Amino acid sequence: MRAVLDGELRGVYEDRRTTVASFLRQWLAVKKEELAPNTYAGYEACVERDLIPAFGHYRLPDLRPKHIERWIAAQRKAKRGKVTVYRIVSTLRNALNAAVRAWGLRYNPAKHSVPPKPRATERTSWTPDEAATFLRHNAEQYADQLTDLFEVMLGTGMRRGEVLALHWSDVHLMDRKLYVRWTLAAIDNGKIHLREPKTEASRAWISLSPRVMAALHRQAAIQMNAHPDGRLEGLVFGRPGGSPLRPQWVLDQLRKRTTELGLPRIGLHDLRHTAASIMIAENIPIAVVSKTLRHSTIAVTINLYGHLLKDSADEAVTALASALDRADAEMASQPGSSVGHHFGKAA
Template identity: 80%
Template structure:
């Protein structure tokens, strides 16, 4: 049985040019035989034909023959497995590419969170590594260092979860054979148990707001407690989605603060959030009060725009519900 034909070769070449033609000498430069340090190593490999056309991949710039041979072997192995790990791709360049691809499909605040993790933590920690060279040990060492420095468990988890999501995308696109962050990400910290207010505590909170804050804020909290709407949902509520005659409203929008600065309207957090909500008598009273205030202030007495806007009619930032209910 004959031996399998060799599909690639490794050789040295340089960038020296011919004096007469100006063309690079490549692997024919006479200095390559005289000086073992002259030039760099290159591999050339024939890949499987694509639509009947021959494909050849050449990559140079390797410092040793062994390094070029390893890369060539990785290319051939990747072809067999359907994976191509480009050793010129760094973790930093891949993460930036991944962020750009995800931007159009993510909610603005979700994208901002990913971008913050990538720029603040992931690129400084792992960006210098070649993408195929990133190992679980690199990730575990970073996690250990962050924990020893007293970094919050939730923050470390979010950073690592972002890295895992990004590397999963590399595996799905056949740019990595495995995800080194798959088992390195620490367990998700359990959220603190939340205690719901009793009706008496909620009533005490509303009385406190009525005594110390403006009518608009009082009515806003009244509707929030009466409907269970999220802060972003109630701040994005438009009068066109409030049906006072039918005693209901429709959750169509949510308001998101990007990096606590830029405010944007978007779709609700979940598909189930896009729903009709029945209004209690107290919520109806609060909305009627706001309707009367805005109609009297509007030149033509019409209800339009946001239900709970700022004085200039624009969207307001999310209110903080940190007030403890009075006894």
């Protein structure tokens, strides 16, 4: 009764029957309706694998910052990855924020416990020579579906899930365009889902180069010949029964073929970074690169690829200096110019 009356007085009712474990599972049930399957799977893994074993036995109102700090210190001592620890504690903070917003907690004990977000490691990307070598090797040694898939990824900068979810109904060969309508998400239990891309910017038209057009025409011819009615339908890149290719299998094939050539080891998303790096190296304006990659803002592109713009920065300040030098020379050459006299007097 005292707890109820205190809750009425303060506007916050902390139910001492609720454990951290039961609260986190209730929170997950709500989030499942809001999140993409693969994002939810990541939250669920954090909760079941780490948060409940570490804090689940506490009553929700009894969880304190010292408990969280102690767990973080133990993880550091065990050499746990900084990114992993950051994600786990961030998940706990997000969940407890929901309890505070629902007036179930007076304060969030994880509010100030989340360690600084680790700096993202610079992703590996291939040079144009390495990318061309890889594509030629695929064409000469394999000439299969993945040969064309890798050509499309490197030739458009599309994300892994977008390529694997691409349907023929969204490919317009006559217009040399395709539309990104779906993305594929694979989660830990092996289930594969199609969903809309996360951002509005991702749902957009992509122009197709002659190389990418050739790859899509090859796939179209193969699938039309295999279809009883000679039609194109379903996924552009899929298994014989029409189901999507599994991302892990595609990654395994990429690494196998990369190893055959002795090229730097990269992941599927690094093909997108390679496409971006090549565009920037070819002096494509960063605004155009951002639009091609379908980033939500140009700031995202600069944050990801700003380190590749050093040469462009050199060109910019050199051009600026040249413009000032030309203007200065023109002024100095004019009859009766007082520029030199002015600076001499000031000196």
